[in-house]
Structure formats: structure tokens, C-alpha cells
Amino acid sequence: MARLRRARRRALAAAGAALPLAILLTGCGGSTGITAGPLQTSISGTFANLYVLQQAEQGNPRPSLRSLHTRASCQRGTPATPQDGSGNWLCLITYEIAGPGYPVIAKYKVDVQTDGCYAADGDGPASVNGSPTITGPHYVQLVNPLSLIDGCFDIA
Amino acid sequence: MTLAAGRWPVYAAPAAGERRSGALVVYRLELLKISRMIQVRTMAVLGIIGPFLAVAVLRVQSATPGDTAFGQWVHESGLAIPMVVLGFGAPWVGPVLVAVVAGDIFSSEDRFGTWKTILTRSRSRGQLFAGKALAALTFAIALMVLLTVTDLVAGLAAGTQPVVGLGGQLVRAGPAAGLVALSYLSDLPPLLGFTALAVMLSVISRNSVVGIGGPIVITLVLQVVTLISLPAWAQMALISTPFQAWHGFWAQPAFYGEFLWGLVTAAAWFVICGVVSWLVFRRRVIGVAS
Numbered sequence: 519m520a521r522l523r524r525a526r527r528r529a530l531a532a533a534g535a536a537l538p539l540a541i542l543l544t545g546c547g548g549s550t551g552i553t554a555g556p557l558q559t560s561i562s563g564t565f566a567n568l569y570v571l572q573q574a575e576q577g578n579p580r581p582s583l584r585s586l587h588t589r590a591s592c593q594r595g596t597p598a599t600p601q602d603g604s605g606n607w608l609c610l611i612t613y614e615i616a617g618p619g620y621p622v623i624a625k626y627k628v629d630v631q632t633d634g635c636y637a638a639d640g641d642g643p644a645s646v647n648g649s650p651t652i653t654g655p656h657y658v659q660l661v662n663p664l665s666l667i668d669g670c671f672d673i674a
Numbered sequence: 675m676t677l678a679a680g681r682w683p684v685y686a687a688p689a690a691g692e693r694r695s696g697a698l699v700v701y702r703l704e705l706l707k708i709s710r711m712i713q714v715r716t717m718a719v720l721g722i723i724g725p726f727l728a729v730a731v732l733r734v735q736s737a738t739p740g741d742t743a744f745g746q747w748v749h750e751s752g753l754a755i756p757m758v759v760l761g762f763g764a765p766w767v768g769p770v771l772v773a774v775v776a777g778d779i780f781s782s783e784d785r786f787g788t789w790k791t792i793l794t795r796s797r798s799r800g801q802l803f804a805g806k807a808l809a810a811l812t813f814a815i816a817l818m819v820l821l822t823v824t825d826l827v828a829g830l831a832a833g834t835q836p837v838v839g840l841g842g843q844l845v846r847a848g849p850a851a852g853l854v855a856l857s858y859l860s861d862l863p864p865l866l867g868f869t870a871l872a873v874m875l876s877v878i879s880r881n882s883v884v885g886i887g888g889p890i891v892i893t894l895v896l897q898v899v900t901l902i903s904l905p906a907w908a909q910m911a912l913i914s915t916p917f918q919a920w921h922g923f924w925a926q927p928a929f930y931g932e933f934l935w936g937l938v939t940a941a942a943w944f945v946i947c948g949v950v951s952w953l954v955f956r957r958r959v960i961g962v963a964s
Contacts, residue, residue: 551906567842603903632900632909633918635743661746663838668743670840670921673906674931
């Protein structure tokens with residue numbers, strides 16, 4: 519009985535020590551490594567690759583990666599939210615399909631996990647990333663590569 | 675006569691002609707015991723047919739596990755399937771499976787009251803510890819190798835189309851198969867860390883419920899902790915993080931920072947748990963009525 523009580527007291531003490539530690543860590547332990555910079559680099563590169571794939575699968579002429587001039591701008595929550603950490607980000611990806619003068623902006627709701635992997639859900643324009651499927655040659659239905667984008671960047 | 679732990683009279687030493695080390699004898703015996711366990715045999719059967727079952731299930735339904743990386747590609751390429759299985763299962767299935775063996779390997783002797791019997795054989799505590807710990811590690815390695823092979827074969831059987839990587843790039847079947855194998859094997863270091871943890875709990879508690887249940891509870895707690903936005907260094911120090919390090923292999927350009935940190939973390943957990951287990955085991959008083 520005494521042994522059990524001692525064990526319970528010890529467990530309580532451990533929990534009591536762990537809780538403030540966890541709060542301390544989340545509060546002021548430094549960056550989570552999840553910031554706009556690496557996310558923008560990762561998602562714009564991934565988007566460009568998948569855009570080329572989408573065009574190829576639809577039987578359209580294959581654009582060159584460089585000519586797309588893809589760039590991204592990401593923000594976590596509102597501008598007042600700390601721009602560091604996992605959770606919901608919003609990314610605007612700009613690319614050029616008809617020369618420098620004609621930028622297109624694709625919008626993504628990005629759920630970033632704590633390990634630097636993210637799932638970006640297409641939020642318009644509907645013709646680019648709105649539908650989960652696209653129609654390939656001979657009316658075959660294929661997964662739309664731009665509808666849901668999975669990617670990862672290094673947080674270490 | 676009283677014997678200090680670890681110090682044995684001369685007659686207990688192996689005969690001059692005997693070449694086999696005591697630890698090796700213990701190791702072989704433990705492997706034999708492990709291979710006869712019904713839990714282990716069930717795991718082996720499930721490990722072999724499970725991946726093919728997963729492929730079959732994904733084949734017959736049109737829905738995709740879209741909330742996991744590679745999930746949306748399972749119908750496009752067979753090689754996406756092992757990655758979905760790994761991403762979904764490795765962080766909790768792996769630790770649970772190794773704990774079933776490693777969390778029991780020391781405490782089963784307590785349960786059956788056989789410590790006195792085996793310690794009076796001509797094997798020292800060091801040899802017993804080394805043999806048992808090595809057997810637990812061997813099981814973890816064998817399990818991971820088995821799952822790597824069966825999942826890869828099941829994936830290849832399901833289709834060898836190019837698979838979309840985590841950088842949006844198309845990866846052809848050959849390199850993709852290599853990446854699948856590499857990703858699976860990259861989960862081995864944290865799995866060995868968990869094995870050491872289970873061994874430690876088994877040694878300290880002398881109780882298989884704690885030895886097996888402890889790592890399972892810790893796994894669940896870590897799953898919740900991973901959901902919190904921790905600083906990067908704290909995230910890297912968790913033993914659950916290295917299970918996800920393979921994501922970097924599939925990015926473009928590939929990155930290995932998380933994997934290398936995972937090696938350091940797993941090694942630290944492994945060494946600390948191993949040393950604590952040995953210190954506790956070496957000083958344990960066995961066979962004295964309390």
C-alpha cells in the first residue's frame with residue numbers, strides 16, 4: 519500500500535514538473551522552424567512541378583518550369599498572429615502562363631504540421647485547383663495534382 | 675557463502691575448451707524463445723499478409739486516404755501505398771510491436787520466478803543482460819526488415835507507375851522503390867530507441883504490464899505532444915519525430931537534417947535507457963525475501 523502511495527506521489531511530482539516545462543517550451547524556447555520563408559520556397563517549387571504535370575496530363579503543351587516564374591507569399595492567421603509555428607497558413611502562389619505581363623494567382627489554405635510537412639488545399643481559381651479530378655485525353659478522369667498539394671520542408 | 679552480484683567463483687567460468695561466449699548462448703536461447711511466442715508468430719503472419727491486404731482494400735474502394743501524404747496517389751501508383759502505410763502506421767504500430775517482445779524479455783523471468791534458476795547456471799549477469807538485450811534488438815530489426823520487404827513487394831505488385839514525390843516531382847518506379855526501402859529503414863533507429871525504452875521499463879518494473887504498456891502509453895502521449903508547436907530543437911529531441919524523417923527523402927531537393935537529428939536523438943535514448951537498464955539490473959538483489 520505504502521509502495522503504491524509512494525509511486526503515485528512520484529507520478530504526481532513528475533506530472534507537476536512536466537507541465538510547467540511544457541508551457542515554458544511552447545512559450546519561449548525559440549523558433550519552431552516553421553516560418554514563411556521555407557514554406558514559400560517549398561510550396562512554390564512543388565506547385566510549379568505539379569502545374570507542369572497537370573498540363574501534361576490534360577494533353578496541353580508542356581510549359582517549362584523556368585518560364586512559370588512561380589513565387590509564393592504565405593501568412594499565418596492574421597498579420598497580428600505570430601508568423602512562426604504549425605497550424606493554418608494561407609498562401610498565394612503567383613505564376614505566369616502567358617508571358618511576364620499576365621500573372622495568375624492561385625490561393626491555397628495550408629495546414630502545416632509540426633514536422634514541417636503540409637497539406638495545401640486549393641481555394642481558387644476553380645479551373646486550376648478547384649476540382650479534385652481533371653479530364654485527360656479520351657475523357658479519362660485523373661487526380662488533379664493541384665487540388666491537394668502535399669509537401670515538406672526542413673525545420674531542423 | 676555470499677556472492678556479490680557479477681562476481682562468480684572460478685568453477686562458474688566456461689571450460690577451457692568451450693569457445694562460445696556466454697552471451698551468445700543466452701542470445702540464441704532467447705531468439706528461440708521469441709520465435710516460439712504466439713504473439714511473434716501472429717505478427718509475422720500479419721506482417722506478411724497485411725501489406726497485400728492493405729493493397730486489396732485500397733483497390734476495391736474508390737475513396738482515398740487523402741489526409742495522409744501520398745494518400746491521394748494510391749490509385750495512380752502502387753508505390754504510394756507503402757508510403758501511406760508507413761506514414762500512418764510507423765509512429766505507433768512499430769513501438770507497440772517491439773514493446774510486446776522487448777517489454778517482456780526481462781520481466782518474464784520475474785513472472786515465472788526463474789531468475790534464480792538461470793543465474794545459477796554458468797552465465798554472468800553481464801552475459802544474460804547482453805544476450806537478452808541483443809535478442810530484443812534483433813527482433814526489432816527483423817520486424818522492420820520484414821515489413822520493408824513485404825510492403826515494398828505489395829506496392830510493386832499493385833503497380834509500378836511513377837509516383838508524385840513531396841516536391842511535386844515525378845519519381846520513376848526504380849528510384850521510388852529505393853526511396854520506399856530507405857524510408858522504411860530510416861524508421862529503424864527510433865524503433866531501436868523504443869526497444870531500449872521497453873527493455874528499461876521491463877528491467878526496472880520487473881512487470882510485463884509496465885514493460886509492454888509503458889511504451890504504448892508513452893507512444894500515445896508523444897503523439898499528442900507532437901501536435902503542439904514546440905521549438906524545433908525540442909521537436910527534434912522527441913523519440914517520435916524521427917519516425918517522420920523520411921519525408922525529407924521525397925522532397926525536391928531532398929533534405930536529411932531531420933534524419934540526422936533523428937539518429938542523434940535515437941542514439942541518445944538508446945544509450946540512456948541501455949545504461950540505466952544495466953545499472954539497475956547489475957545491482958538488483960535477486961532471491962531475497964522482501
